[in-house]
Amino acid sequence: MAGNIFGTAFRITTYGESHGHSIGVIIDGCPAGLNLSSADIQVDLDRRRPGQSAIVTQRKEGDKVQILSGVFDGKTTGTPIALQILNTNAKSKDYSHIKDKYRPSHADYTYDQKYGIRDYRGGGRSSARETAARVAAGAIAKKILEKEGIVLYAHVSAVGAVKLLKSDVKNRSIIELNEIRCANAERAEEMIALIREIRKQGDTIGGTIECVLEQVPAGLGQPVFDRLEADLAKAMLSINACKGFELGSGFEGTLMRGSAHNDAFYRDASGQIQTDTNYSGGIQGGISNGMPVEFRVAFKPVATLMQDQQSVDSKGEQVTVTGKGRHDPCVLPRAVPIVEAMAACVFADHILRSRLDRA
Amino acid sequence: MAGNIFGTAFRITTYGESHGHSIGVIIDGCPAGLNLSSADIQVDLDRRRPGQSAIVTQRKEGDKVQILSGVFDGKTTGTPIALQILNTNAKSKDYSHIKDKYRPSHADYTYDQKYGIRDYRGGGRSSARETAARVAAGAIAKKILEKEGIVLYAHVSAVGAVKLLKSDVKNRSIIELNEIRCANAERAEEMIALIREIRKQGDTIGGTIECVLEQVPAGLGQPVFDRLEADLAKAMLSINACKGFELGSGFEGTLMRGSAHNDAFYRDASGQIQTDTNYSGGIQGGISNGMPVEFRVAFKPVATLMQDQQSVDSKGEQVTVTGKGRHDPCVLPRAVPIVEAMAACVFADHILRSRLDRA
């Protein structure tokens, strides 16, 4: 049983290999009556696109999205929405040298073990190019969040050891103004400087992305298994290179006492029940409590290096994997819209699902 | 759309509130022909049971499991296996004082917001008692792992700041011999001492559990969404009090360079392809690579304190939540079998699913 369908009420099915005809997605379950144009989707694809700044890969991919169905007179019709992005710049020649080689910490070996066959061109289905389909679907999911009044953003909170401090002010409006997509200008500069240094070495670096959803209505999430944080965790860990997820206080919260960690309820001036701290990260018992949902996602350093590496080929013979091509020294800035897209899909799903909570 | 069904091929559906008639689970998709008795299940329930040691809650719950269906002549028949655990020791009186109060960092408020009604006795459905059904199901899942030759264990790797060091030797055989279920005797003692100290203060503490699966066949996991680590992350974040998940190098891996982080392939003496390091945590491209699968799970400090706390009631009025009852100062030792159970369910699911990979 394959696993290329995500979501329950807002369901996305993706297809496509890095160097095939195209990649795409069918969204089944988008409600009728939403305004939608390809421009709404293109804006996020452009944020994920290679070549957009000096610190990411210089590959050129147009990544133009086309809406094939499900939209009529500028509105969604309730029928499946198919989106397609042609692979205009596929260069199969670039990858022939890795046909039989297992690149370290890539999926070459595991795909071969699993399926006995593998489209080796550009990593095939295991290429991060696949995430473009997610970003496209996520742009539609965001429409559902907007309608609900939810504000969603993500930004790079750490690159290697350069990390946002608790005292650092986060300014959402500058995220798209710096190449690394960090909400703090000073840290952004340090991060960019670090990435440049790493790139010179032909090396790569990881980091973390923080994602925040504000003005979330209380009541989203479906215990006991489809808790909001459980579905978010799955969504994040399904992204290439992701190695960790934490909600609210996360791993650091394990160091606290319960008396300090508990978020005390109070009624604010407007009569709304809130909590004075938010170590819960906006979710209690698997259900949103109205506070901001905050989580962080860990990305490992990119596995493709500009250095030679020792490995084995499909016969188990020792080989050298040569570093070449056009790759990202750090995946983080381009991963920001991917994290947003997957978070949006999870929230769209749970917004719809919550409509069935009460008789 | 509710969320009390977990898994795809090995599917579990749980029911039950803390103080209702019983809790239970139906497992749909357990293959026919496995040897199974209630004793196989009871052993894990006894590890999760309250009152088993001095550092956990002293509540008495028998937690006797009964197999209602799906087993005949000591073997699974391929039909649904229903398991039931009676709530013999429910004391509704204990909880009447919290009927209208929202306990801090519990699910009282969110359940009310979501459903407009809530079984407040002992936390109802949001009680961790629900996890007994998971442990029962997990015991059956473990049978499928065993048949595949997979070895699974979990242990407490940190309580608060007391943490297993990289240099600490892990001895699997001692895990069940100390009250905290830690694989290192020295750390175990420190952890137990810390919990005792915390309990005296009427406070609570969190920690992390490490889970390891050895002798995992390569090829488990279903990209792009149902990656093995994505399903594990969901499984873990669906457990009460869980705040984080990390695979292999996890959050620390974000500090490394790609050249150090990549796991180099080599062929061992027996001709088997392996990696010399395992920062990947046994999963590459969402698919197991044959190396041990290793992940860690963060648990926040227990929200129920033996201290008074300020909160609000269902009308938004300020109230005091009084600390009383019989609760765990630290959930970790009892969470070990829960982590194992959910991991076993994910692996059983993916073992079965992988049977369909090839024509």
Place this chain on the structure above:
Amino acid sequence: MAGNIFGTAFRITTYGESHGHSIGVIIDGCPAGLNLSSADIQVDLDRRRPGQSAIVTQRKEGDKVQILSGVFDGKTTGTPIALQILNTNAKSKDYSHIKDKYRPSHADYTYDQKYGIRDYRGGGRSSARETAARVAAGAIAKKILEKEGIVLYAHVSAVGAVKLLKSDVKNRSIIELNEIRCANAERAEEMIALIREIRKQGDTIGGTIECVLEQVPAGLGQPVFDRLEADLAKAMLSINACKGFELGSGFEGTLMRGSAHNDAFYRDASGQIQTDTNYSGGIQGGISNGMPVEFRVAFKPVATLMQDQQSVDSKGEQVTVTGKGRHDPCVLPRAVPIVEAMAACVFADHILRSRLDRA
């Protein structure tokens, strides 16, 4: 991958063998806030129960349902509702003679072929006793239909060649007043007479059940695959002994010209759009159109006879299957509540799903 879960938004998972501890069901997805007591469920179980009249099996089964979870203070809470019916009257001895024999047109042979093991006591999982769990779940589904204003009923429209004529008046109020559950008193008498005759011969007979849903809102059904009639057809063909399903004009409609078959739209006095005929059976393009939904279900003659039959055993040796026990000469009157229950589950599912149609 097993198949004991039915429905998408209103999901039921059943378990249980004929002669095991109990049979039961977990309903996941029943909205919170519905009034519900076990008496609401018992009324339908009593209609399905053996021994209720002279023309059905005289086995005694109490079939008392117990609600184990999901209901608090007389209302559903949005959490899983578990229902259980104990098998109080199981007599394993009655069935030892068929342990290795394959009863003709039963599931003994196919279960053995599929699973390699079989609970042969009373037919095990393949026994129609399993449908009691469906009837119990259906009683809850009916609550959702009632809230929507939908009126649902089924009745026996044919037993063998004794068939409701087009000119026969259907009187819903007499269905429960005759032993065969037919809406026409005259035909009911003929049907009962026929069954008595058949029983004397130790033989059995089949027939058809007609099911009608009135005051159905337009808009239920999810093209292109989960059309309302597609889900109804699946629901019906999943019932033991069912061999056919037809909607509206059904198989007879294949004889008509399109010009006669098309249902002409008109606006009635109240401004409501209706059709002057209803060959469509209330569904067009997979979606309810506001007219009554009408379908018929074919049931084969019961396979268990009071006559000796030739067959083979598990080794392929020729054996005689002896007719004895307490069985139904005609399954139809007891199948009426089963057809209703499955129809109710499908409609409850689609009522909930339709809440997501529009933004």
Place this chain on the structure above:
Amino acid sequence: MAGNIFGTAFRITTYGESHGHSIGVIIDGCPAGLNLSSADIQVDLDRRRPGQSAIVTQRKEGDKVQILSGVFDGKTTGTPIALQILNTNAKSKDYSHIKDKYRPSHADYTYDQKYGIRDYRGGGRSSARETAARVAAGAIAKKILEKEGIVLYAHVSAVGAVKLLKSDVKNRSIIELNEIRCANAERAEEMIALIREIRKQGDTIGGTIECVLEQVPAGLGQPVFDRLEADLAKAMLSINACKGFELGSGFEGTLMRGSAHNDAFYRDASGQIQTDTNYSGGIQGGISNGMPVEFRVAFKPVATLMQDQQSVDSKGEQVTVTGKGRHDPCVLPRAVPIVEAMAACVFADHILRSRLDRA
């Protein structure tokens, strides 16, 4: 919750409107290693295509399929297979006259009621053009059946009152040699003559299609809900214009006595257990028993007439729907490959699912 995904292990997700960019399907769950080319798919599309004979619509649609993903070096890779058919001949002008009119027994009214918006061009999503995506997916499913040794065919068994008699010899090899796709040459001629007569009158006619699967292994089907016949019934009733489904003896079987209807088991010369009759239609207890699976599907007369009809528009005003365009007087010959495709999808699904039956 929308319904454009079909299947469990072999899952197809379709998209597309009659006059949009294209229609297509993503198949998730096709095992790796099957030989596959677009020619394998085109052959079935050509059988469904308009304009292939004198008795079907003369619209010209190329219906050229393109494989976009999931196939490499002529073999399936285990990743999603996306198929696309461009709508090259869409003529939006033809349909402007029905923009606000509700065609009798079409889905115009129900789509409007459900979604509040409707792509009216050529029927949009409700057009039977959607079934081309099913036929394409079914061609891949057939590969899985072939590998299992299953032989599948369908043919027209009745057009109006012209019906295959029990005494009529069925010759599978002539099905594709006559315009109506009937397995008996004499009946085929009568059917064709009838359709010609009907067409002259500007009218339409329905009929039945019989589908047979031979050399089916015992053990397919997943009780209690996902019985083989239940999934077949759903598959068939999900096809446009389908009004009924019957397995084996079907509705006629309701007239028989159990003693005549039961299929007696015997061991044949080769030691194989068989039944001497096949009123069960190859399925017992929801599971295939190794005998041929035989079912029939009822199709109503096509709703689009070449005659004027009275109806209402979206404001409820009375209007005349004028007959024009290029339509089928009888959908049956083109529905044969659709029935086959959906049957193939169900069987592919259950072949894969049955791999998980035993430990």
